[in-house]
Amino acid sequence: MSKPPPALQDLAAPEGVCYGCGCAHPSGLHIKSHWDADGKHVVCTYRPPDQFTGWPGLVYGGFIAMLVDCHSNWTAMAHHYRAEGREPGTLPRIDCVTGQLNLSYRKPTPMGVELTLKARVEGEVGRKSRVICEVWAADVLTVTADSIFVRVDAAQLSSQAASRVETTA
Ligand SMILES: CCCCCCCCCC(=O)SCCNC(=O)CCNC(=O)[C@H](O)C(C)(C)COP(=O)(O)OP(=O)(O)OC[C@H]1O[C@@H](n2cnc3c(N)ncnc32)[C@H](O)[C@@H]1OP(=O)(O)O
DSSP states (O other): OOOOOOOHHHHHOTTOOOTTTOTTOSSSOOOOOEEOTTSSOEEEEEOOOGGGBSSTTBBOHHHHHHHHHHHHHHHHHHHHHHHTTOOTTOSSOOEEEEEEOOEEEOSOOBTTSOEEEEEEEEEEETTEEEEEEEEEETTEEEEEEEEEEEEEOHHHHHHHHHHHHHHHO
């Protein structure tokens, strides 16, 4: 069997420490996002481990939000790279953060099933991207999300956050 192509995370942030998507997180989820063959969607497959059960037999909703957050953010970043005609991983680096995360839980999401997240950028204005994400459990659409991601200078963001904490401590 041929090796799958590298994921967006492997290409653009191999040193990432995000719990959901960081390649270098020691015990994180390590989700992987790829452009779909149609070139219009970014997809991710993930089977939630047993500890993320909510109601018996169902995936905990907050856990689904975590998957949607990371995957939608990578969809926004992939879109920015493409809009600039660049491959993920080329410099200067592109980073986005979540501005708004809006999920609609439409059907229960069963445990024990591989989930498929399918996302696209629906509209972009300046630094903001609106990302629509669907979560499928086999052929059942269980969750939809309509969220906003804002492009940032990540180094500046981290240092600002650290200095605010020092100021208020
Ligand atoms: C390894 C790399 C990959 C890691 C992936 C991690 C995936 C996980 C993603 C996350 O969990 S990120 C963490 C959760 N999010 C945050 O902590 C963000 C906190 N918010 C902020 O730091 C600031 O609000 C933000 C950087 C988003 C914006 O502040 P800025 O001062 O840079 O921007 P500004 O306020 O000038 O707004 C720029 C535009 O974005 C819009 N905007 C800002 N915040 C928004 C918001 N929250 N929702 C919607 N739109 C927002 C704002 O209206 C404006 O729109 P216009 O250009 O149309 O005028």
